[in-house]
Amino acid sequence: MIGGFAEIGMRRLQGPSSLKRKQPDSGSPSDSLTDAERILYNLIRGKQDMGIWSRDMKRETNLPDQIVNKSLKSLLAKQLIKEVVNIQKKGSKHYMATEFEPSKEITGGEWYADGSLDVAFISILKDQCLKYISKKVATADEILDWMKKSRMFSVDLTTKQIEQILRALVLDNDIMEIKSTGYGDFSSVKEGRVCYKCTKKDSRRGEPNAGAMASIPCGVCPRISHCTPDGIISPTTCVYYTKWLDF
Known part of the structure; x- marks a missing residue:
């Protein structure tokens, strides 16, 4: 199950560049475009990884709705453009040249899949972080290293993502953020480093909650x-x- 959600995350995460493939060279389908198709294609391609809303296309080109709609269908059929989900304008037609991948402003970032917040993936990550911290005091880097070595996810998670998950667990009062004293429960963490510790035990096991003075x-x-x-x-x-x- 974890692998399935992780594969969803793999499709979400973006590489260092917004370019997915080389730009079409001479002899490509773009050579046989009508004047209206070329105007729209150049406009869409010029927006790069941000794409453009269909209503904005009509406003910027002053082309009749019928011509715009017909040209967009032709460009889609020739695989020169694609329709993408814009989380800020859901339900609206948003287009982008096929050589680009949507920016995080369009997709919503790492925690979104196909325009929707990936609640299931986030929940699995929270469960795994809590599982590790329930065994020992840990830092975000340590948790990330454990996840990478265990290969439980096929996506390349980052320390920033783990820290975001840990902050959510802190807000849920499942864990507390503290600084290591370097001894006792904190002996595995360098003194002064920020680490995380459970605020309560798993009630399903009948273990008591830890008090606020646990640290x-x-x-x-x-x-x-x-x-x-x-x-x-x-x-x-x-x-x-x-x-x-x-x-």
Whole structure:
């Protein structure tokens, strides 16, 4: 199932260039265009990866609706242009030269597929991130590395995407964003680095929720039994406790 949604994501993600194939050379179908078709084709092609709305075409060319519609059908049949989904103008005819791929402004970015928010793909990513963090404190880079090594997705995910998913989980109160203290639960993460920890356990397993004070260093301190307000080991002199208060 994951692979299926990942393949959807593969079609969404764009490469470093908006060009998909070489521009048509001489002898291409564009050589046999009518005057109206050539005007429209040059206009559409000039918009590159942004494309153009059919209503704007009519306004910019001043061609009659009947001529525009007939010419667009001909250009589509000759595979010189294609119709694309514009998330900002859904339901409207939007056209682009076939040699270009739509920009993120048109498609909506990584989280959209065929003009719609890919809720299923996002949900799977959230579940996988939460699954990993439920086992240990982790950074976004660490989670991304785990996903790449496990090859659970066929798309090339980025750290930015994982961070967006993690922010969503923070807003859902499933995880908390904290800075590593470098010891205890955070021993695998360099001190000061931003990492993520679950705010609650899986209720389906009957495990209790973690409280808001779960990240306090006192909970993992091996000398907590010797800690007193006036003693050698004291909250007033503890550098880890001070750092936690500052955070």
